Amino acid sequence: MKIEIVGGILMTSMTITHKGTTKTLDNMIIDTGSAHTWINLDAVEDDVDVAPEDGDQIVTAFGIGGRDIAIRKRIDRVDFGTFRASDFQVDFGRLDYGISGLIGLDLLMAGNFVLDLARLTLYQTEATTE
Amino acid sequence: MQWSEVRKLFPDQYVFVEDLKSKIEGGKLYVEEVALIRPLLDSRETLEALKESKDNRFIYHTSNEKVVMDVVMKPMVRAVRS
Known part of the structure; x- marks a missing residue:
């Protein structure tokens, strides 16, 4: 899968499917410094039903600008390159404008991804599904 | 108000509340006292309240006996602005 450098950071796209709706998110940052995959609520709320349900976990995020x-949520399906994960846990919250989310180490490791910065590609060492 | 009181008044639904007293222990936030902002009647209202959640205000489902949240670091993007 091709990745791009935009504004000095690694960008790619990812597709989520939830409750029968599929949406491809561009401007997803590959972030090995992030434990969890995080999606900007603003990027999905108009198209995908991500309204809180009983059973979803509420998490507190601390950082600059206070508490968020x-x-x-468990998302029915995440497609990322050749990797497909079912019932994958994703955090939905606030994020900088213009960025759809962060692909965290949870997804990168689940898919056994190799990041080739010389060729700007991302691939799986072996096909895995979770 | 104690969380148990909120649960009695609004069973099995999301509510929008304010954290009045809480502590962090072992990477989790335990909220002990809350002030009710409003009960949330449907998924649209719940989503709106989630977007309004900031600082001490948050949504939570009353099926939970206690208010316990995982604490994470806020995502931060350090891109070069063009």
């Missing part, structure tokens, strides 16, 4: 709240 995010919702941790």
Whole structure:
């Protein structure tokens, strides 16, 4: 899968499917410094039903600008390159404008991804599904 | 108000509340006292309240006996602005 450098950071796209709706998110940052995959609520709320449900976890995010709240949901399917994960846990919350989200180490490791910065590609060492 | 009181008044639904007293222990935030902002009647209202959640205000489902949240670091993007 091709990745791009935009504004000095690694960008790619990812597709989520939830409750029968599929949406491809561009401007997803590959972030090995992030434990969890995080999606900007603004980028999906108009198209995908991500309204909080009983059973979703509420998480608190601390950082610059105070405390934020995010919702941790199990998404029916995440397609990322050749990798497909079912019932994958994603945090939905606030993020900088213009960025759809962060692909965290949870997804990168689940898919056994190799990041080739010389060729700007991302690939799986072996096909895995979770 | 104690969380148990909120649960009695609004069973099995999301509510929008404010954290009045909480502590962090072992990477989790335990909220002990809350002030009710409003009960949330449907998924649209719940989503709106989630977007309004900031600082001490948050949504939570009353099916939970206690208010316990994982604490994470806020994502930060350090891109070069063009």
